[in-house]
Amino acid sequence: MAPTRHPSRPRRGPDATGTRMWTWFMLPGTLWMTGFLIASLVLVAVLTLGTTDELGNPRFGFDLSSIRALADPAYTEVLARSLGYALLTCVICLLIAYPVAYTIALHGGRWKHALIAAIVVPFFANYLVRMYGWSVVLSDDGPLLRALRAVGLADGDTKILNTGVGVIAGLVYGFVVFMIIPLYAALERLDVSLIEAGRDLYGGPVRTFLHVTLPATRQGAAAGLVLVFLPAMGDFVSAQLMGGPDQIMIGNLIQDKFFQGQNWPLGSALTMLLMLVLLVGMLGYLRRTRKDEAEARR
Amino acid sequence: MSPEVPPSTRRALLRAGAGGLLGAAVAGCGFMPAKTPDAKDLAPPRARVDGDLVYFNWADYVDPSVFKGFEKEYGVSVVQSNFDSMEGMVAKLNAGNRYDIIFPSAKWAQRLARGGRLRRIDHTQLSHAKDVFGAYSYFADPWYDPGSAHTVPFTAYKTGIGWRRDRIGELTGSWKDLWSDRARGKVFLLDDRDEVLGMGALELGLDVSTGDPGDLDRITDLLGTLRPRLRGFSSDSYNNLLNGNAVMTQAWSGDMAAMLNQAKDPSVFGFQAPEEGTPINSDCYAIPWNAAHPGTAMLFIDYMLRPENVKKNIEYIGYPMPVAGSEKTYAELVKPFPECLVSEADLKADLFFRNGSHAVEDARDTAWTHVKAG
Numbered sequence: 142m143a144p145t146r147h148p149s150r151p152r153r154g155p156d157a158t159g160t161r162m163w164t165w166f167m168l169p170g171t172l173w174m175t176g177f178l179i180a181s182l183v184l185v186a187v188l189t190l191g192t193t194d195e196l197g198n199p200r201f202g203f204d205l206s207s208i209r210a211l212a213d214p215a216y217t218e219v220l221a222r223s224l225g226y227a228l229l230t231c232v233i234c235l236l237i238a239y240p241v242a243y244t245i246a247l248h249g250g251r252w253k254h255a256l257i258a259a260i261v262v263p264f265f266a267n268y269l270v271r272m273y274g275w276s277v278v279l280s281d282d283g284p285l286l287r288a289l290r291a292v293g294l295a296d297g298d299t300k301i302l303n304t305g306v307g308v309i310a311g312l313v314y315g316f317v318v319f320m321i322i323p324l325y326a327a328l329e330r331l332d333v334s335l336i337e338a339g340r341d342l343y344g345g346p347v348r349t350f351l352h353v354t355l356p357a358t359r360q361g362a363a364a365g366l367v368l369v370f371l372p373a374m375g376d377f378v379s380a381q382l383m384g385g386p387d388q389i390m391i392g393n394l395i396q397d398k399f400f401q402g403q404n405w406p407l408g409s410a411l412t413m414l415l416m417l418v419l420l421v422g423m424l425g426y427l428r429r430t431r432k433d434e435a436e437a438r439r
Numbered sequence: 440m441s442p443e444v445p446p447s448t449r450r451a452l453l454r455a456g457a458g459g460l461l462g463a464a465v466a467g468c469g470f471m472p473a474k475t476p477d478a479k480d481l482a483p484p485r486a487r488v489d490g491d492l493v494y495f496n497w498a499d500y501v502d503p504s505v506f507k508g509f510e511k512e513y514g515v516s517v518v519q520s521n522f523d524s525m526e527g528m529v530a531k532l533n534a535g536n537r538y539d540i541i542f543p544s545a546k547w548a549q550r551l552a553r554g555g556r557l558r559r560i561d562h563t564q565l566s567h568a569k570d571v572f573g574a575y576s577y578f579a580d581p582w583y584d585p586g587s588a589h590t591v592p593f594t595a596y597k598t599g600i601g602w603r604r605d606r607i608g609e610l611t612g613s614w615k616d617l618w619s620d621r622a623r624g625k626v627f628l629l630d631d632r633d634e635v636l637g638m639g640a641l642e643l644g645l646d647v648s649t650g651d652p653g654d655l656d657r658i659t660d661l662l663g664t665l666r667p668r669l670r671g672f673s674s675d676s677y678n679n680l681l682n683g684n685a686v687m688t689q690a691w692s693g694d695m696a697a698m699l700n701q702a703k704d705p706s707v708f709g710f711q712a713p714e715e716g717t718p719i720n721s722d723c724y725a726i727p728w729n730a731a732h733p734g735t736a737m738l739f740i741d742y743m744l745r746p747e748n749v750k751k752n753i754e755y756i757g758y759p760m761p762v763a764g765s766e767k768t769y770a771e772l773v774k775p776f777p778e779c780l781v782s783e784a785d786l787k788a789d790l791f792f793r794n795g796s797h798a799v800e801d802a803r804d805t806a807w808t809h810v811k812a813g
Contacts, residue, residue: 193797195550195553195554196529196533196550196551196554196556197526197529197550198529198530198533213805215808215809215812215813216808216812218813219812280682280683280684281625281682281683281684282682283682298624300624302684303670303671303684384671385669385670385671386666386669386670386671386672386811386813387813389813394808394811394812397807397808397811398804400526400527401524401526401631401632402632402804402807403526403800404801407804
């Protein structure tokens with residue numbers, strides 16, 4: 142008996158041999174994930190209870206002091222700030238990515254692939270290097286502010302670097318491509334005749350968009366939101382290079398504990414706390430997509 | 440096969456996954472206490488060619504022409520790798536990587552020597568040892584390594600304030616200058632726990648390495664008044680001053696000396712060593728317990744101490760070296776910033792950051808989190 146299975150759902154493989162072959166294809170991925178993701182997560186989880194020796198090396202043990210240390214309000218405040226930055230980054234990315242993906246998918250014509258490549262190629266350069274570059278461009282004596290001052294749009298006190306605006310701009314720049322790609326994929330798959338049908342039924346452009354285009358691309362947007370939210374929440378590069386003392390994010394504190402602080406157990410405990418927050422977001426996403434799937438099947 | 444039953448291979452995959460976990464757990468034994476080397480493993484090596492030199496240091500911390508000279512003279516090659524933090528260096532050592540020569544700072548040299556991770560160094564094997572230990576008596580018996588039994592000092596430097604003369608004029612010679620209204624919003628502190636807490640301690644007349652909760656609360660409160668005036672925590676002092684993001688920054692003397700080479704007009708910059716006292720530090724040469732070619736490492740140390748090589752290195756990296764005869768070279772280099780000089784009196788003031796007990800390190804770490812995260 143399998144109550145969750147839909148009776149009319151077709152079988153995946155043509156026969157048992159085919160199924161087995163595909164399962165074997167999963168082997169490298171499974172091994173990779175087990176070795177580098179699950180095993181390292183288990184290590185981090187176990188280390189939460191560890192201690193350090195006189196050289197600062199982590200040691201396994203059973204010590205609750207790292208977990209108790211999380212009660213410090215400083216961590217809650219920084220975690221809340223990171224959550225705020227990550228959510229804001231998601232919203233801005235969505236607002237930027239949607240029109241871009243829409244234009245390319247529906248009006249890109251034969252330039253479609255070239256345009257997508259033009260968006261993706263810069264992201265082949267290392268994130269850290271690109272952010273370091275931005276920190277130079279946005280610095281007080283950097284080209285942007287010098288130009289703005291020359292045309293009278295900024296004065297001597299205007300600054301972009303080491304502000305909240307700088308950090309969020311860095312996050313948006315760093316992760317916007319993760320929003321564009323899934324949205325583009327969703328819009329590409331969209332049957333244009335649906336939009337035409339919406340117009341035929343006397344829907345104006347706004348109503349057609351709201352009732353036809355948007356619902357059809359909701360899954361792409363949800364995937365993009367998750368892809369942007371997860372790395373933005375844990376990021377430390379943007380706050381490090383573009384932020385000031387009031388923009389420190391949870392990633393910076395975790396990095397501090399692992400490197401300078403030589404306190405891997407506390408770093409691990411903070412990592413687990415961050416994972417918990419991310420897990421809540423992830424579960425929300427999974428529930429949403431399951432609902433969508435169920436609706437689509439009906 | 441019925442679709443109700445998962446294919447048997449999937450179970451096999453799960454088993455393989457469990458095996459992978461087990462393997463990771465075994466690998467995790469790196470986190471178990473390691474065996475401490477025997478005293479005889481740490482016996483001082485003789486200076487002789489016993490292979491190529493595996494060198495491990497900060498990037499760009501030795502003049503490349505000195506490596507070339509060493510390779511040519513002894514017929515060996517220098518295999519270089521770099522670390523970007525003391526923590527990273529120690530992690531690599533503990534993971535079992537083998538290097539012939541490393542460059543820990545004083546605090547880390549003490550930790551490594553205490554942990555039995557350094558070979559002893561016989562000063563009679565080094566023909567230039569007297570230029571160091573004879574001329575700079577401080578290093579003949581430093582706190583971090585009694586009798587310099589495992590280390591030879593490489594550089595010495597202090598922490599002070601670097602600033603833009605062209606933007607805010609002259610300073611008063613005190614750490615209080617960091618609170619100056621002229622610099623408000625354009626002040627950086629080093630992104631370094633000990634330096635920041637140490638600066639607060641000096642301003643309050645406390646021990647730079649204090650771990651006393653009452654002291655740390657006072658330091659945290661004091662730094663809380665500086666925090667709204669800060670632009671950030673960054674150890675890139677040299678670029679921050681050059682690109683104008685900072686008009687004032689806590690800075691290491693060597694970085695400021697190196698900046699003199701980069702600046703178009705050095706007169707717009709200043710460096711002061713505040714009167715309340717300046718934290719002092721030194722990096723040393725050391726040979727790890729598991730070095731494969733400790734003899735070549737000894738030859739390398741001696742080669743680096745030759746006057747012509749000391750001169751080349753000082754001019755290249757901007758850090759002073761405690762070697763007799765090199766003082767003039769450094770004084771010439773830092774003419775615009777005379778306070779970069781590290782004198783015997785600076786060393787005797789003994790404002791080194793010390794290793795603390797577990798409780799002290801934890802308390803300092805928590806204080807740092809509060810200073811940084813506000």
